[in-house]
Each structure stands twice: as structure tokens, then as C-alpha cells.
Amino acid sequence: MALMITCPVCGPRNGYEFRYGGEDKGPRPAQRELSPGDWFQYVHANDCADGIQKEWWVHRDGCGVWFTTYRDTTVNREVPPPEEDA
Amino acid sequence: MTTETKSAIRRVSPVCFAAAPGESEDRDGWQVVTRYENEGEEGPWLVDLSHRPRWDVQDGHVDALRPGGVSVPQEAGQCRLQDGLLINRMNRTQAAVWHLAGATDGMPAEAAYTDVGEATLMLALFGPQTLRICEKLSALDLAGLQRRPPFLVQGPLAHVPCQIVVAQRNSGDFGGGILWTCSRGYGRSMVHAVLDAGREFGLRPAGEQRFTDWLPSLSSD
Numbered sequence: 001m002a003l004m005i006t007c008p009v010c011g012p013r014n015g016y017e018f019r020y021g022g023e024d025k026g027p028r029p030a031q032r033e034l035s036p037g038d039w040f041q042y043v044h045a046n047d048c049a050d051g052i053q054k055e056w057w058v059h060r061d062g063c064g065v066w067f068t069t070y071r072d073t074t075v076n077r078e079v080p081p082p083e084e085d086a
Numbered sequence: 087m088t089t090e091t092k093s094a095i096r097r098v099s100p101v102c103f104a105a106a107p108g109e110s111e112d113r114d115g116w117q118v119v120t121r122y123e124n125e126g127e128e129g130p131w132l133v134d135l136s137h138r139p140r141w142d143v144q145d146g147h148v149d150a151l152r153p154g155g156v157s158v159p160q161e162a163g164q165c166r167l168q169d170g171l172l173i174n175r176m177n178r179t180q181a182a183v184w185h186l187a188g189a190t191d192g193m194p195a196e197a198a199y200t201d202v203g204e205a206t207l208m209l210a211l212f213g214p215q216t217l218r219i220c221e222k223l224s225a226l227d228l229a230g231l232q233r234r235p236p237f238l239v240q241g242p243l244a245h246v247p248c249q250i251v252v253a254q255r256n257s258g259d260f261g262g263g264i265l266w267t268c269s270r271g272y273g274r275s276m277v278h279a280v281l282d283a284g285r286e287f288g289l290r291p292a293g294e295q296r297f298t299d300w301l302p303s304l305s306s307d
Contacts (some may be wrong), residue, residue, distance in 0.1 A: 009163075010162075013241065062242075
């Protein structure tokens, strides 16, 4: 079954309309006293979760909105937010 | 027959049909074909509306704006058609204004407005079998049986990101009408794809007059 993603503006759509934007790593770290190591970790290091992870997506072929959603990487399906994040 | 009015700027539509124009006129710098030879009487038809003014409206309080005296729809995906002016709500802060009747008193001075008429193309596909043609061009649910036309769908048509307005849906013959815009660079490829998809249904290019005749049949929201 093809990946479906739920756009907050357009609703559920075919995954081919979207572009993956990477893991959601929280807010950008403060620039002041930011070490190169910490910046490297923020930009390049990924958790690559085996299971549910929060991700950025953009509705590239549709409304163009950026948003976060949850995906189970083991089955490549969008899933509801875990209880602690809901 | 060709009529001309003076204009300092030459504007060129990104859409080109391989059909012989029957009547055309020079309007505000655009060469507008009002009728093609061999348009047929039954339809469906494909009409180039790239010369019709189009505005993008972006504002944190877009609900408060009244382009052309018409209020902006409240929710994304909703459209409002009034006096030939179509307003499409795109998202929380953005709407598109299409002057389907062509007339405009000029763009408002507020910074929220941007004229996108020369950045995009605009086409209309209407007549019998229109929704069958759409099904060949897109996986989007343009029949949208749960929604009442006019409504907006933002998504790919012929694999090109478009703003698509389903303006009319007829019961029985899969007929109706859609209008859409996309970046003008896709003009030739888009027309080629749509005409190719519509060939088996008798789709032909038509002049602006067909659209002008069809426009009054559209219902508002």
C-alpha cells in the first residue's frame, strides 16, 4: 500500500505529493556559544528510529505547507501521535 | 476578424494551441483568441484564460480583506464566486483572486496583494465528459462528491503542481468544468497532456467566447 500523508490544509493525500524534510529535532539551538560539535549534531546526526518518529514533510505538489507528522518507519505508514505527544 | 486597441506592453500567453484562430483581438497587450475554427458545438472545450487578471493575497488577517468587495472564504479549500470574481482560500494566510469576467478596477494598494497574472497560466476545461478527462490526468478526487462546487483542490494535474477549482459538476454525463493555474513554464506541456487525454472524448481548443458564454451558468458557493 502506498504511503499516505495527511496535510493539515488539504487532508490525506498520496505520499508522492510530499517531500520528506527530515527528523523533527526540536527548536534550532541558540546561536550564542554554540559549539561546532553541537551544531554538527543538530544538523547531521539523526536518530533513525526503528519505529515511530516525528518528521517534517512539505506538501510540495499541493499547498506547499511545511508540517510535522508521525510515521512508523518499520511499516512506512503515517500513525497518530504517541500519547505523550498528543 | 481582428480588432485592435493600443497598448504599450506586449504580453504573450504561455499557452499555444495548434488550431486556426477564427477571431481575435488585442486586449491590454494580450492577443486574445475569442473563437477558433472547428471548435465544434458539443464540447468539451479547453480555453486559455492566461490573460485574465489574477492576484495572490497574503496577510495574517486575510479574512478581513474584501478583494473587489467580496469577502474571503473562511476555510482552506472553499471558494466564493460573485459577479465574475472568484476567490479561493488556500490556507490560513493566503487566498487567490481570479477575475473570471476580466474586469478589474485595478489592484488594491495594500501590500497583501501581488499580481501573479504573468507568473502563471490559467486554463478552463468544461463540457461533457470533463471529469473523465480529469481522471486521466490526476489521481485527485476532482469529482468530490462530498463537496459542492465551486471548491479548490491544490495538487498535481498532469504531474504539475496546480491550483484547481472544480467550478461545475453535472450529474449523469461526467460533465462539468474546472479551472486551474500553474507556473507558466508548463504551458506547452500542460496543453499537450490535456489535449492528448481528451482526444478520445472529442476535446478541442476553444476561444474565450465559449468561456464567456459558460461563465453565467456557474453557481456561487
